[in-house]
Amino acid sequence: MTTPDATPAGPTPRSNGARAAGQRDPDRRQRIARAAIEVVAEVGVEKLTHRKVAAAAGVPLGSTTYYFKTLDDLLASALRQAADDDVEHLRSWAAGLDAGGDLAEALAELVLHYLGPARAKTIVEHQLYIAALHRPALQHVSQEWDTALAELFAGYTDAATGRALSVLFCGWQLQGIVREQLPERADVEASFRRLLDR
Amino acid sequence: MTTPDATPAGPTPRSNGARAAGQRDPDRRQRIARAAIEVVAEVGVEKLTHRKVAAAAGVPLGSTTYYFKTLDDLLASALRQAADDDVEHLRSWAAGLDAGGDLAEALAELVLHYLGPARAKTIVEHQLYIAALHRPALQHVSQEWDTALAELFAGYTDAATGRALSVLFCGWQLQGIVREQLPERADVEASFRRLLDR
DNA sequence: TTCGTTGGTGTACAGATGTACAGGTCTGGT
DNA sequence: ACCAGACCTGTACATCTGTACACCAACGAA
Numbered sequence: 001m002t003t004p005d006a007t008p009a010g011p012t013p014r015s016n017g018a019r020a021a022g023q024r025d026p027d028r029r030q031r032i033a034r035a036a037i038e039v040v041a042e043v044g045v046e047k048l049t050h051r052k053v054a055a056a057a058g059v060p061l062g063s064t065t066y067y068f069k070t071l072d073d074l075l076a077s078a079l080r081q082a083a084d085d086d087v088e089h090l091r092s093w094a095a096g097l098d099a100g101g102d103l104a105e106a107l108a109e110l111v112l113h114y115l116g117p118a119r120a121k122t123i124v125e126h127q128l129y130i131a132a133l134h135r136p137a138l139q140h141v142s143q144e145w146d147t148a149l150a151e152l153f154a155g156y157t158d159a160a161t162g163r164a165l166s167v168l169f170c171g172w173q174l175q176g177i178v179r180e181q182l183p184e185r186a187d188v189e190a191s192f193r194r195l196l197d198r
Numbered sequence: 199m200t201t202p203d204a205t206p207a208g209p210t211p212r213s214n215g216a217r218a219a220g221q222r223d224p225d226r227r228q229r230i231a232r233a234a235i236e237v238v239a240e241v242g243v244e245k246l247t248h249r250k251v252a253a254a255a256g257v258p259l260g261s262t263t264y265y266f267k268t269l270d271d272l273l274a275s276a277l278r279q280a281a282d283d284d285v286e287h288l289r290s291w292a293a294g295l296d297a298g299g300d301l302a303e304a305l306a307e308l309v310l311h312y313l314g315p316a317r318a319k320t321i322v323e324h325q326l327y328i329a330a331l332h333r334p335a336l337q338h339v340s341q342e343w344d345t346a347l348a349e350l351f352a353g354y355t356d357a358a359t360g361r362a363l364s365v366l367f368c369g370w371q372l373q374g375i376v377r378e379q380l381p382e383r384a385d386v387e388a389s390f391r392r393l394l395d396r
Numbered sequence: 397t398t399c400g401t402t403g404g405t406g407t408a409c410a411g412a413t414g415t416a417c418a419g420g421t422c423t424g425g426t
Numbered sequence: 427a428c429c430a431g432a433c434c435t436g437t438a439c440a441t442c443t444g445t446a447c448a449c450c451a452a453c454g455a456a
Binding site: 025061 | 432436437
């Protein structure tokens with residue numbers, strides 16, 4: 001992770017089968033943004049550097065500064081990317097939701113998914129979310145993120161309940177990521193049920 | 199904030215009325231830790247440096263490295279200090295709570311306090327909390343923090359409800375610090391009430 | 397008084413970092 | 427075939443960072 005020589009784009013000017021200078025690579029910007037997310041997951045926001053991202057993305061250092069003028073730009077794109085990916089994931093979860101099913105049960109399942117299989121993703125998202133606190137330009141991305149969550153949940157109930165569900169949902173995530181032990185599914189489910197029952 | 203010359207301990211070896219070398223100052227360690235909290239509040243964890251803390255605390259650079267071998271040590275102490283201060287604040291809040299009063303109302307009030315007058319404190323605490331994610335030695339501090347919260351709330355209800363209340367409480371805080379607009383007191387109160395009603 | 401010990405400071409240094417930029421390579425239009 | 431411009435890369439540099447450490451001041455014991 002310290003030396004960029006593991007990347008396919010080696011120091012050889014050309015002749016290498018890897019990508020040479022001048023070649024178009026339209027996805028590269030997004031690849032770099034996703035690599036930044038990866039780096040944040042591994043080392044935390046406070047140790048995010050151009051060089052680490054370049055190494056993780058398999059691109060030369062100059063490439064990261066070419067696509068992102070400043071490190072904050074990179075962080076901003078990473079946050080946006082993470083938010084977009086997550087909202088999309090949530091929508092597909094909602095699409096697969098049984099119409100007549102138990103919402104409290106499904107929400108508990110979702111929480112445990114975010115704290116189990118998708119734990120790394122959850123951690124990154126919270127890191128980026130908090131990083132936005134000192135970057136006014138990013139705050140609206142974070143806001144839209146949990147607004148989308150609230151609206152999604154509101155679709156099954158009403159606006160106020162949707163909001164409350166999203167708050168509780170974020171709370172379970174936040175408290176979950178600092179503990180090794182997952183919360184009891186029954187406890188999570190019961191808490192959602194209480195918000196849903198009138 | 200760049201030059202440490204604003205501190206009472208100037209470069210003059212002695213003669214100055216300010217503290218000279220060799221003088222005892224038992225509170226200095228704690229003062230530095232609190233200064234670190236201040237710096238995090240201003241610039242975020244990712245830009246915490248020995249020098250900034252030294253400037254904020256009004257001590258020479260050598261002093262911060264004398265009391266805290268490494269920067270992570272400093273961050274750890276800051277987190278512990280913040281947690282201790284907060285738990286103490288919560289306990290005094292609980293002590294002043296009317297025994298027969300409405301808990302949902304009081305909790306909503308508390309949330310708005312953390313998002314209003316004590317907003318800066320809330321932001322720092324979340325920053326430090328998240329920073330602990332990549333520092334295993336610190337995770338138990340974060341855990342104890344919200345465990346204390348849950349136990350405090352459980353004192354008025356039961357263990358499961360206390361936990362749920364603390365989760366919802368953290369959720370409101372988290373979503374609140376990225377928005378300028380405070381949540382509606384009625385909404386917050388209603389959400390707590392739903393967890394409390396059986 | 398004398399002197400060892402503890403507490404505190406200023407400075408130096410090696411390493412890492414963000415960023416600019418000159419130059420190289422390819423593409424698409426004419 | 428030619429060229430203008432877009433795309434991309436490697437490197438250099440000023441700056442900032444954590445940390446070590448030699449030095450000094452005060453205190454307390456003898």
